[in-house]
Amino acid sequence: xxxxxxxxxxxxxxxxxxxxxxxxxxxxxxxxxxxxxxxxxxxxxxxxxxxxxxxxxxxxxxxxxxxxxxxxxxxxxxxxxxxxxxxxxxxxxxxxxxxxxxxxxxxxxxxxxxxxxxxxxxxxxxxxxxxxxxxxxxxxxxxxxxxxxxxxxxxx
Amino acid sequence: xxxxxxxxxxxxxxxxxxxxxxxxxxxxxxxxxxxxxxxxxxxxxxxxxxxxxxxxxxxxxxxxxxxxxxxxxxxxxxxxxxxxxxxxxxxxxxxxxxxxxxxxxxxxxxxxxxxxxxxxxxxxxxxxxxxxxxxxxxxxxxxxxxxxxxxxxxxxxxxxxxxxxxxxxxxxxxxxxxxxxxxxxxxxxxxxxxxxxxxxxxxxxxxxxxxxxxxxxxxxxxxxxxxxxxxxxxxxxxxxxxxxxxxxxxxxxxxxxxxxxxxxxxxxxxxxxxxxxxxxxxxxxxxxxxxxxxxxxxxxxxxxxxxxxxxxxxxxxxxxxxxxxxxxxxxxxxxxxxxxxxxxxxxxxxxxxxxxxxxxxxxxxxxxxxxxxxxxxxxxxxxxxxxxxxxxxxxxxxxxxxxxxxxxxxxxxxxxxxxxxxxxxxxxxxxxxxxxxxxxxxxxxxxxxxxxxxxxxxxxxxxxxxxxxxxxxxxxxxxxxxxxxxxxxxxxxxxx
Numbered sequence: 106x107x108x109x110x111x112x113x114x115x116x117x118x119x120x121x122x123x124x125x126x127x128x129x130x131x132x133x134x135x136x137x138x139x140x141x142x143x144x145x146x147x148x149x150x151x152x153x154x155x156x157x158x159x160x161x162x163x164x165x166x167x168x169x170x171x172x173x174x175x176x177x178x179x180x181x182x183x184x185x186x187x188x189x190x191x192x193x194x195x196x197x198x199x200x201x202x203x204x205x206x207x208x209x210x211x212x213x214x215x216x217x218x219x220x221x222x223x224x225x226x227x228x229x230x231x232x233x234x235x236x237x238x239x240x241x242x243x244x245x246x247x248x249x250x251x252x253x254x255x256x257x258x259x260x261x
Numbered sequence: 262x263x264x265x266x267x268x269x270x271x272x273x274x275x276x277x278x279x280x281x282x283x284x285x286x287x288x289x290x291x292x293x294x295x296x297x298x299x300x301x302x303x304x305x306x307x308x309x310x311x312x313x314x315x316x317x318x319x320x321x322x323x324x325x326x327x328x329x330x331x332x333x334x335x336x337x338x339x340x341x342x343x344x345x346x347x348x349x350x351x352x353x354x355x356x357x358x359x360x361x362x363x364x365x366x367x368x369x370x371x372x373x374x375x376x377x378x379x380x381x382x383x384x385x386x387x388x389x390x391x392x393x394x395x396x397x398x399x400x401x402x403x404x405x406x407x408x409x410x411x412x413x414x415x416x417x418x419x420x421x422x423x424x425x426x427x428x429x430x431x432x433x434x435x436x437x438x439x440x441x442x443x444x445x446x447x448x449x450x451x452x453x454x455x456x457x458x459x460x461x462x463x464x465x466x467x468x469x470x471x472x473x474x475x476x477x478x479x480x481x482x483x484x485x486x487x488x489x490x491x492x493x494x495x496x497x498x499x500x501x502x503x504x505x506x507x508x509x510x511x512x513x514x515x516x517x518x519x520x521x522x523x524x525x526x527x528x529x530x531x532x533x534x535x536x537x538x539x540x541x542x543x544x545x546x547x548x549x550x551x552x553x554x555x556x557x558x559x560x561x562x563x564x565x566x567x568x569x570x571x572x573x574x575x576x577x578x579x580x581x582x583x584x585x586x587x588x589x590x591x592x593x594x595x596x597x598x599x600x601x602x603x604x605x606x607x608x609x610x611x612x613x614x615x616x617x618x619x620x621x622x623x624x625x626x627x628x629x630x631x632x633x634x635x636x637x638x639x640x641x642x643x644x645x646x647x648x649x650x651x652x653x654x655x656x657x658x659x660x661x662x663x664x665x666x667x668x669x670x671x672x673x674x675x676x677x678x679x680x681x682x683x684x685x686x687x688x689x690x691x692x693x694x695x696x697x698x699x700x701x702x703x704x705x706x707x708x709x710x711x712x713x714x715x716x717x718x719x720x721x722x723x724x725x726x727x728x729x730x731x732x733x734x735x736x737x738x739x740x741x742x743x744x745x746x747x748x749x750x751x752x753x754x755x756x757x
Contacts, residue, residue: 117689125431132438132453139450147714149450152707153441160434167427191484195684198480202677205660210670218657225653229483244654248661256297256305258665 122168129161187228194228201225214260218245265389268616271318272624280315280323281621285628288330289636292346293338295471295655295662299331299347300587307595317599317614322621324595328588329625332531332568333377333633340369340560341643342655344475349531349567351470351697352539355421356552356559363555370637371502372560376513378630380565383517384524384572385622392576399525399577404712405723409733410526411706414533416737417540418695419744423553426748428691436699437706439464446708447715459671466700468663468672472679473686473693475659479652480684505557512542512558513565520566524573530586531567531574532701538566540740572622579603579615 132153139150186194201224208217222241231237252258271277284306291302303324310320335347340357353373360369387395402410415433422429442453443463454460506513516538523534542562543552552559574585575592582604584590596603601611608615643651663676683693713723725731 121689121691125435135453139445139452141450147711149445149448149452151711153438153452156434156438156441160431160438163427163431163434167431170427186484194484195480198483199677199681202476202656202660202680206670206673206677209660209664209673214661222653222657225656226649229649229652231649240650244657248657251294252661252665256291258297258301258305259668260661261664261670 118171119168122164122171125164126161126168129157129164132160133157187230197228198225201228209261215245215249218248264612264616265619267613268618268620271613271617272322272620274319276315277319277322277617277621278624280310280313280319281326281625282628282632284323284326285330285625286632286636288327288332289334289337289629289632290330291327292331292334292336292350293640295338295344295346295475295658297331297346297662297665298467299328299335299349300591301666302327302331303588303591307591310595311598317596317601318617318621320595320599321592321614321618322625324592325618325621326625326628328571328592329381329568329622329629330632332571333374333381333564333629335567336373336377336560336564337370337637337640340373341366341641342475342651343478344655344659345470347531348466348470348697348701349535349570350563351474351532351694351701352421352535352563352567353560354474355539355563355694356554356556359553359555360560365555366641367638368502368505368557369555369560370641371634372506372557373564374630374633374637375503375506376516376561376564377568377633378626379513380517380520380567380569381571381626381629382623383514383565384521384569385619385626386572387521388572388576388579388622389616389619392580395522395525395573395576399527400581401729402526404709404716405727405730406733407526407529407709408706408713409724409730409737410523410529410533411702411709413733413737413740414537414540414702415698415706416740417536417543418698419741419748420540420543420549421536421553421694421698422692422744425690425692426744428689429695432686432691432693433695433699436696437703439469439696440700440703441707446704447711459669463704464700465663465666465669465672465675467666468675469679469700470697471659471663472676472681473683473696475655476676476680477683477687477693479655479659480680481687482648483652506561509558509561512545512561515541515545516562516565517569520569521573521576523566524570524585525576527577527581527583527585529705531570533705534570534573535563535567536698536701538562538569544740568626575618575622579607579618582607 136150136153136157140148189197201221205217205221219241222244223237226237226240249260253260288299288302291297292299306323306327310323331347332349335345335350336353336357338344338346339350339354340361343354343358345351345354357369357373418429418433419426442460444450444461445452451461519538519541520534523529523537524531539559539562542558543549546552546558574589577583577585578589578593584593593603601607601614659676660673663672664670666672686693713719716723724734
């Protein structure tokens with residue numbers, strides 16, 4: 106039985122807490138570069154540093170609580186979609202979103218969106234070719250007409 | 262009274278009435294689309310109202326209609342697809358979407374529509390009769406009070422985090438850190454921008470909202486099995502739902518008043534009003550643990566407040582010439598273009614324009630409740646669409662909506678990144694709403710804290726020596742302490 110990729114780890118909250126503590130340390134260090142000779146005691150660095158301390162301490166608390174029974178952890182899905190485990194499926198979907206965003210300025214809204222919607226529908230298990238094409242064309246054109254023609258909001 | 266009657270006589274003429282109806286219906290559609298905000302709608306239609314060559318009152322009637330419609334319309338997508346159409350509806354989804362998941366989309370829409378109407382109408386009446394008094398009180402707010410208001414708003418992270426208060430606090434602080442990205446509000450020093458011009462303006466709030474709620478929800482839903490035992494969604498409207506809404510009269514009256522007051526504070530808009538009101542609903546509720554799981558009070562509080570803020574935001578605009586939020590800033594421009602000078606003298610010199618505006622606001626709310634019931638029922642059918650077809654539509658609208666805010670591909674990247682973050686948070690039971698709250702209130706908190714510290718002889722005690730600020734700080738401490746106390750005395754059980 107597979108689970109979404111993060112959930113596969115035991116006590117993932119421990120890992121998240123450690124990552125956030127590291128982030129807090131980096132923010133505290135980085136905010137030091139915001140202090141200039143003319144800086145007043147309360148300046149551009151104050152809030153980031155205060156927040157870094159708060160994030161570090163609350164993440165430390167989360168870390169400690171992760172070993173006890175104080176933090177709720179979720180139940181997760183374990184069924185397969187198009188033959189893929191949920192973890193692989195989510196990663197694949199994120200990759201398609203990245204590809205879509207890269208292609209949008211290159212090949213434009215209509216062509217890219219048509220291809221992507223067909224791909225998303227196919228990944229979700231739709232196989233009927235007429236449905237894939239008909240639905241994609243309908244949705245893409247509806248959004249195009251609404252944004253570009255009616256509302257005059259330009260699309261890529 | 263004579264002015265009021267004259268106002269209604271003008272507002273009921275064919276052209277203003279027609280424009281307010283078109284404005285409300287267009288606003289509902291705009292608001293329901295993720296990424297298209299009330300501000301964008303009013304801005305897009307402003308040149309159109311000028312080209313129409315109609316009277317200033319008729320032009321303003323249309324803009325008011327769009328404003329009212331869009332703030333209400335944002336709740337429709339929040340309730341149906343867990344995607345707030347406008348930032349003002351971010352608090353609505355906390356209970357609206359769980360209600361839809363329970364098969365009660367129609368009930369959620371009814372509660373939302375009635376509450377929006379009550380909030381909007383209350384604020385319109387207050388605007389008509391009490392605006393000078395309210396604006397005088399709002400003027401007592403300066404940076405210490407605004408900082409205290411922001412802290413009070415942030416303290417409700419514990420209310421919206423459900424059983425995961427610690428995780429909610431971590432998420433909220435993470436959101437506050439995200440809000441510090443960009444030029445700092447006082448000195449203009451770039452922070453965490455790594456010389457990327459797109460980051461100078463900070464993390465876009467709406468792309469973040471789209472990522473955290475829409476994209477993450479789509480990813481989450483895609484990997485959930487098609488539920489066989491989920492109740493079929495009911496879109497039915499019944500007067501029982503209206504009667505149920507009326508039973509919560511104290512919630513919507515209180516929320517409408519909160520919304521009107523917060524809306525009247527310059528810079529504090531509908532989104533802040535909705536969250537503050539939601540927190541108060543939880544504080545007053547007999548079953549606070551039910552809020553966040555599809556409780557009617559949650560929807561009622563958020564919607565009565567965000568629509569209450571619409572009339573509230575017009576109070577400083579008309580009485581002081583200071584916009585209450587971004588939409589009224591555009592309206593202020595519209596009045597100025599028409600040769601009118603908003604401010605104390607507007608009431609004395611141009612009552613023939615001011616009172617029709619008040620009347621249009623009231624009419625717009627009646628159009629909203631009527632049009633809302635019809636359009637929302639039609640839009641509600643979205644929940645009946647096969648999930649496999651619906652998900653790609655939401656993804657497409659999310660990407661296009663994120664882009665449409667500033668016509669920036671960078672915002673699309675922000676939405677995708679926040680979508681991935683939101684998905685991880687969702688499967689690890691980190692509430693996402695605290696990030697949204699922090700992104701809204703973070704800049705307000707920092708800029709007003711630093712401004713307060715620039716006041717002569719300012720010390721940290723300034724937040725406890727001024728009555729309004731002190732009251733809000735004490736309320737914040739109580740809210741935070743109560744949330745933490747209940748967390749450590751009622752720890753949730755692990756599922757795995």
